[in-house]
Amino acid sequence: VNARVPEFADVVAAAARVGPHVVRTPVMRSPAFEARVGRQVFFKCENLQTGGAFKYRGAMNVLLQLDAARTPLVITHSSGNHGNALALAARARGMKAIVVIPRDSARSKIAAIEASGARIELCDPGMPAREKRLAEILAREPAELVHPFDDERIIAGQGTAALEMLTEVPALDVISTPVGGGGLIGGTALAAKALSPGIRVIGAEPEQADDAYQSWRSGKRCAVNAPQTIADGLRGSIGVRNFELLRSHVDEVVTVSESEIIAAMRIVLEDLKLLIEPSSAVPVAAALAGKLGPAGSRLGIVLSGGNIDLLLCPFLRGEKPLK
């Protein structure tokens, strides 16, 4: 793993590198949604990316810098989307992939990773358990670790989604993404602050997994272990490089409740006709709660992914949310 914190130039280089390999996802608007919040809102639809999430951008940015002959095997731990992205990118690059995945991840994500050709290694929930399992495997098999978020190449790759949106939709006042390990918010902040110095960059987190919020408030990197949130992509804690970018490039971190996340998923389905996963609904919920800047200002949100077990979705089953 490369230890450097990435810069805007890395995002620009990543965009040139991954451009021919990723979907240039559409930016969508909804009059019904805009009426709810009294402002223009632009949704960058990474749920329509290869693999159903932005993660393919970072994974491709790493693997395009490796050589399959010298690096035939890559490995990672992931709550799902990064694992699938790495599996798909490895297959596209003629490599093999191993993915360590917590056993409480969405069934559809585990199935997708297997279908994408990776070898699955299940582990217990929580970052320490993931890293322990990964170390065990690395001790007996030579493989290149592609960390899901704490890697400058990953962060730069994830920033290419915002780079695309900001070149298509100029003059955004606020841009927001969910915060899990911090790859997406880090890359987004690099792109946003370089292209629009006056823009406000806001990370959005579940209250139940608010390590980035605590880190931002305290100025000290905090972790949460195995948090209970429906936003399964955001259960990890913020990484070292990601925390540096959070401090230097992100203006604020806000949090929302589980029921707000679920309501936001439903509203996106009804207003935008788009299926998003709970993690993606976190900044949407923050917008609906008025936490992403005032009415009248122009907002951009990266919809991070759309991978969800339909039968696990509370509002579709008519059940109460977790909390």
Next chain:
Amino acid sequence: VNARVPEFADVVAAAARVGPHVVRTPVMRSPAFEARVGRQVFFKCENLQTGGAFKYRGAMNVLLQLDAARTPLVITHSSGNHGNALALAARARGMKAIVVIPRDSARSKIAAIEASGARIELCDPGMPAREKRLAEILAREPAELVHPFDDERIIAGQGTAALEMLTEVPALDVISTPVGGGGLIGGTALAAKALSPGIRVIGAEPEQADDAYQSWRSGKRCAVNAPQTIADGLRGSIGVRNFELLRSHVDEVVTVSESEIIAAMRIVLEDLKLLIEPSSAVPVAAALAGKLGPAGSRLGIVLSGGNIDLLLCPFLRGEKPLK
């Protein structure tokens, strides 16, 4: 109502007229869906149109040819989407609208029409009951009738969706839409046969509401009264002008079962991350059943709308389909 069967020139004129007023909806693809059917498939996303359905195109094409001072009140009957489209278009043009709607229509559609500012008049299901109620109202209130499908201006307006798709995605081998009253398939066929003379135009219908299929087979316009199908937008029977276009411009009509429709909705939600209503899923189901031409050929489908009560969706409730 104007009695002329429309021509391609009417679609071109409609496109110029409505262009500044409608959403130029995106054309989407899904690698997962294409893997299922072994061919390239292009989805024209009219579920993302104003009002959540293609119907806004036809309604705007009519109202832009009327003058609010001379025609302050318009009226129609509709299973939902045309009514909402007319209400929205009337509001945009400074007119009032009355919508006669069967009482078994989706709750979300009735609510949307009221929210769009129209006066609702409920009637019994089935075309005869709709027309009776409409005649009763017209007998006491002077209003301009804007028929949901049997009107050359409506047909021409609906054809603008295919016109857009065919200019963006050339060399389609097959194009398909659902068939209800026949406004969408009629306008689509006019555009398709003019722009791509070799293209195959296929209408898709529920088995449970197969009047267009019967009409196409027999060469005689048939009707079905109050058919039971989840595809609530396709319960009407094909119109006079629409049947003429079916005979002259449509190559084939195919049918699918209720369970195939429901499975197709779910597949579109999972593969494309898009919410579509059951009517829109009918040509998708036909594609999945291999009824829209061979693997390898390039297929275009107009996804007609996305208005659905989430809680009425059988696969989301875990219930069995109607049949």
